[in-house]
Amino acid sequence: MSEASAKIAEVSLRRRQLAEFWFYFSQNRGAVIGLVVFILLVLIALAAPLLSPHNPIVQNRDALLVPPIWQEGGRAGYLLGTDAVGRDMLSRLIYGSQYSLFIGVVVVSIALVGGIVIGLLAGFFGGWVDSVIMRVMDVILAFPSLLLALVLVAVLGPGLTNAMIAIAIVYQPHFARLTRAAVMSEMRREYVTAARVSGAGNLRLMFRTILPNCLAPLIVQATLSFSSAVLDSAALGFLGMGAQPPSPEWGTMLAEAREFILRAWWVVTLPGLAILISVLAINLMGDGLRDALDPKLKRS
Amino acid sequence: MPVLTIRNLTVRFATATGSFTAVDGIDVSVDKGEVLAIVGESGSGKSVAMLAVMGLLPDTATVTADEMSYDGRDLLRMTERERRTLIGRQITMIFQEPVASLNPSFTAGFQIEEVLRLNLGLSRRAAHQRAIELFTGVGIPDPEEKLRAYPHQMSGGQCQRVMIAIAIASNPRLLIADEPTTALDVTIQKQILDLLMKLQADYGMALILITHDMGVVAETADRVQVQYKGKKMEEADVLTLFENPSHPYTRALLSALPENASGDRLPTVSDYFTEGAAP
Numbered sequence: 001m002s003e004a005s006a007k008i009a010e011v012s013l014r015r016r017q018l019a020e021f022w023f024y025f026s027q028n029r030g031a032v033i034g035l036v037v038f039i040l041l042v043l044i045a046l047a048a049p050l051l052s053p054h055n056p057i058v059q060n061r062d063a064l065l066v067p068p069i070w071q072e073g074g075r076a077g078y079l080l081g082t083d084a085v086g087r088d089m090l091s092r093l094i095y096g097s098q099y100s101l102f103i104g105v106v107v108v109s110i111a112l113v114g115g116i117v118i119g120l121l122a123g124f125f126g127g128w129v130d131s132v133i134m135r136v137m138d139v140i141l142a143f144p145s146l147l148l149a150l151v152l153v154a155v156l157g158p159g160l161t162n163a164m165i166a167i168a169i170v171y172q173p174h175f176a177r178l179t180r181a182a183v184m185s186e187m188r189r190e191y192v193t194a195a196r197v198s199g200a201g202n203l204r205l206m207f208r209t210i211l212p213n214c215l216a217p218l219i220v221q222a223t224l225s226f227s228s229a230v231l232d233s234a235a236l237g238f239l240g241m242g243a244q245p246p247s248p249e250w251g252t253m254l255a256e257a258r259e260f261i262l263r264a265w266w267v268v269t270l271p272g273l274a275i276l277i278s279v280l281a282i283n284l285m286g287d288g289l290r291d292a293l294d295p296k297l298k299r300s
Numbered sequence: 301m302p303v304l305t306i307r308n309l310t311v312r313f314a315t316a317t318g319s320f321t322a323v324d325g326i327d328v329s330v331d332k333g334e335v336l337a338i339v340g341e342s343g344s345g346k347s348v349a350m351l352a353v354m355g356l357l358p359d360t361a362t363v364t365a366d367e368m369s370y371d372g373r374d375l376l377r378m379t380e381r382e383r384r385t386l387i388g389r390q391i392t393m394i395f396q397e398p399v400a401s402l403n404p405s406f407t408a409g410f411q412i413e414e415v416l417r418l419n420l421g422l423s424r425r426a427a428h429q430r431a432i433e434l435f436t437g438v439g440i441p442d443p444e445e446k447l448r449a450y451p452h453q454m455s456g457g458q459c460q461r462v463m464i465a466i467a468i469a470s471n472p473r474l475l476i477a478d479e480p481t482t483a484l485d486v487t488i489q490k491q492i493l494d495l496l497m498k499l500q501a502d503y504g505m506a507l508i509l510i511t512h513d514m515g516v517v518a519e520t521a522d523r524v525q526v527q528y529k530g531k532k533m534e535e536a537d538v539l540t541l542f543e544n545p546s547h548p549y550t551r552a553l554l555s556a557l558p559e560n561a562s563g564d565r566l567p568t569v570s571d572y573f574t575e576g577a578a579p
Binding site: 200 | 396400403406
């Protein structure tokens with residue numbers, strides 16, 4: 001009986017925490033809208049093969065630069081028109097969402113894991129370890145982020161994987177600093193001493209005792225970086241250093257369409273809008289997360 | 301046979317303005333099953349001496365001693381690894397701020413079961429059973445429920461009970477309590493002290509009680525050690541100390557009670573004692 005009731009109480013506790021989180025999150029209307037758009041984006045990316053009417057890289061030679069359907073000259077098969085080599089814009093945009101989410105997830109994961117480990121080491125051990133690590137981070141931070149990413153891609157060679165690695169390296173100091181600051185303030189708390197007295201080793205103290213208490217600001221930073229990662233990879237793609245044609249990445253699409261800016265607005269505007277909407281949605285969501293997770297902003 | 305023996309312990313901190321001696325030639329020795337109280341004003345080095353025993357001082361501190369041994373084993377020359385097999389198992393410690401001493405991210409149950417599983421090698425199920433027993437033992441009502449509570453959902457007194465439960469989980473031979481009741485209100489103080497005394501008797505462990513509360517000392521200790529500015533002023537058994545304090549500082553400390561107030565000013569130790577006047 002006790003086992004079962006324990007399970008039930010566990011579930012109800014989780015549910016209560018979730019309800020509390022949702023209460024604070026839903027206070028922020030923008031955040032809810034952002035969340036809805038983001039979920040839609042994820043669904044679209046997952047169902048891309050089902051949703052898209054055409055293959056995103058097949059060139060339809062009989063339909064070059066066809067305008068969207070509501071405009072004069074629009075064709076029924078191409079809802080948002082086609083680009084200069086006759087590829088369906090809608091399909092490319094739908095597949096592009098896969099790229100953007102993939103880039104965001106990979107970049108943030110690499111930067112987060114790297115930053116947490118480095119920041120934990122610096123904050124936990126202090127002294128010369130801290131000095132060495134943080135000076136290196138300061139050097140990375142001193143570069144304009146896109147320039148550094150460009151240099152790194154130039155060194156590693158252009159391509160989506162290398163672009164993601166470069167962006168992750170550029171973002172990683174932000175996470176390292178945030179983690180270090182949080183670790184240093186948590187280190188002074190008595191529960192850390194208490195854990196040490198109970199015989200906890202350094203690794204356990206770092207990852208098990210201290211890290212969970214530093215997560216709230218990191219989660220917020222991660223969501224905000226997610227959108228910057230999408231943006232930066234689009235910028236790298238635009239400069240020809242990111243995803244290579246014909247992959248339907250939004251930034252690369254923009255770059256390819258540059259010369260048609262005056263003749264065919266849809267080829268340029270639509271990928272730009274896609275980037276704008278997804279970045280905005282993720283940023284709004286990040287704001288809401290901060291409100292919900294930061295105990296200092298809670299009203300009760 | 302003393303459990304813990306310290307002779308001539310000195311702790312210096314390197315500060316920006318030079319070295320500062322926080323503990324200056326202190327001797328401490330506790331026998332099995334004995335309650336030793338260390339009293340003194342704030343900054344008299346009570347806590348620092350005990351933190352030195354646990355190896356918890358920051359790198360800026362230099363610890364020297366003629367002898368520092370637990371149960372005949374030399375704590376000074378021990379490797380970090382060896383020390384960790386003692387600390388948390390045979391020597392445990394509880395702190396002043398019970399709520400801050402528990403990790404806010406985990407439930408009380410998780411924290412005590414973690415200690416039980418890792419330090420004593422109990423299985424998950426056995427650890428859970430033992431945690432319930434321990435919680436019952438330290439007088440936490442509805443232990444099943446409280447195992448699932450987070451520290452912020454419990455009162456200060458309950459958190460201190462949880463800390464005590466964690467501290468006695470491994471059946472330690474020495475428990476160091478660093479001002480365990482300072483952050484609690486008076487009625488809870490009494491309960492926690494009674495609990496500590498009961499557990500001390502039940503488990504037959506040595507207890508070092510660091511405090512600045514003479515009332516606590518009178519009620520609990522077998523032997524008292526008075527410390528002032530990092531030096532030991534006097535050591536005596538509790539009756540002797542209260543009835544017949546031999547050191548002028550001790551007399552001053554005992555006189556500095558609100559009852560002895562004249563006019564609207566509370567008495568302080570320095571009203572009765574000036575440094576250098578002492579023998």
